[in-house]
Amino acid sequence: GAVVSQHPSWVICKSGTSVKIECRSLDFQATTMFWYRQFPKQSLMLMATSNEGSKATYEQGVEKDKFLINHASLTLSTLTVTSAHPEDSSFYICSARDFRKGTGIYEQYFGPGTRLTVT
Amino acid sequence: GNSVTQTEGPVTLSEEAFLTINCTYTATGYPSLFWYVQYPGEGLQLLLKATKADDKGSNKGFEATYRKETTSFHLEKGSVQVSDSAVYFCALSDRGNTPLVFGKGTRLSVIA
Numbered sequence: 089g090a091v092v093s094q095h096p097s098w099v100i101c102k103s104g105t106s107v108k109i110e111c112r113s114l115d116f117q118a119t120t121m122f123w124y125r126q127f128p129k130q131s132l133m134l135m136a137t138s139n140e141g142s143k144a145t146y147e148q149g150v151e152k153d154k155f156l157i158n159h160a161s162l163t164l165s166t167l168t169v170t171s172a173h174p175e176d177s178s179f180y181i182c183s184a185r186d187f188r189k190g191t192g193i194y195e196q197y198f199g200p201g202t203r204l205t206v207t
Numbered sequence: 208g209n210s211v212t213q214t215e216g217p218v219t220l221s222e223e224a225f226l227t228i229n230c231t232y233t234a235t236g237y238p239s240l241f242w243y244v245q246y247p248g249e250g251l252q253l254l255l256k257a258t259k260a261d262d263k264g265s266n267k268g269f270e271a272t273y274r275k276e277t278t279s280f281h282l283e284k285g286s287v288q289v290s291d292s293a294v295y296f297c298a299l300s301d302r303g304n305t306p307l308v309f310g311k312g313t314r315l316s317v318i319a
Binding site for chain 2: 094122129130131132134137181183185194195196197198199200201203
């Protein structure tokens, strides 16, 4: 099956520093990847859609200058949380989309998530 | 726009009890429907899916049938185990270039 990895799985950083999270599709090419944020005991909130070779599309209310997304290749997207603050502490999950010719539908595969704690 | 509504949790069941988590959707066209499971501290895993009306998705004893007439995709399991304790998300995908739309999730706790 399709595998998506994220690195790091957890990170603790000091307020004011920047943190980069990587998302990789390991056995397929993903022209589109998505970044989600999940608060404790809540659902996933879509932050942005990342398309390879173009600028990310951010959801309303998400600061694009704070959450920098780069999708430089068909297997890698990165999310950089710039000048992180404690309120940015959250669980960040990426997913990569693969078009399945057999079913004719897009399927999304999720990474294991990255827990960010800003102190 | 597209939306998904599912049973509000938390749901607490005894081991071997029957499970139903309701999911209804609103969508234009004919979406694909999914159930994802999230175990504590982990990302989402696809549990099952259905791509057209009357399809039944099944996996690990869980089942859900795509009911177009009632716009529903209820998740069922005949006998839950403690290891099924997790958060379950219903989701839909239209056939265009848009991301999954998720329900709010239902937290299931199974006690021995």
